[in-house]
Amino acid sequence: STYMLYKATGDVSYIAAGRDFLASLRLLKTKCGYAHVADVSTQTLRDKMESFFLSETLKYLYLLFDSALDRENIVDGGPYPYVFTTEAHIFPLKATIEDKDVASSAHATGLSAAQVVQQIL
Numbered sequence: 001s002t003y004m005l006y007k008a009t010g011d012v013s014y015i016a017a018g019r020d021f022l023a024s025l026r027l028l029k030t031k032c033g034y035a036h037v038a039d040v041s042t043q044t045l046r047d048k049m050e051s052f053f054l055s056e057t058l059k060y061l062y063l064l065f066d067s068a069l070d071r072e073n074i075v076d077g078g079p080y081p082y083v084f085t086t087e088a089h090i091f092p093l094k095a096t097i098e099d100k101d102v103a104s105s106a107h108a109t110g111l112s113a114a115q116v117v118q119q120i121l
Helices: 002-009 014-028 049-069 099-109 115-119
Strands: 036-039 044-046 082-084 090-092
Touching: 002 049, 014 049, 090 115
Parallel strands: none
Antiparallel strands: 036 044, 082 090
């Protein structure tokens, strides 16, 4: 997504791409939602809106423009790091096993950190 590319690179061309994409949505607006393009060569629209349009596409567009404003949001500046699934669901990355505990256990036992984690699980 342009959001992920912008976050990874800081390249403002992704903000411009998001702006262009947002502007193109006017062509897809219907009375009750958004259509999708059945044929790009003829610009034929199909009267169908996939559920991921709202749950993924618009969420990533919101995050792209929110990030471009240099504001902290729960994803970028919250108390925990987050990761997105490909469906744009937010999952916190808060480990239940502290890294320092694994490292000290590994050192004390002579096991690798992966072996210590495997024993805990």
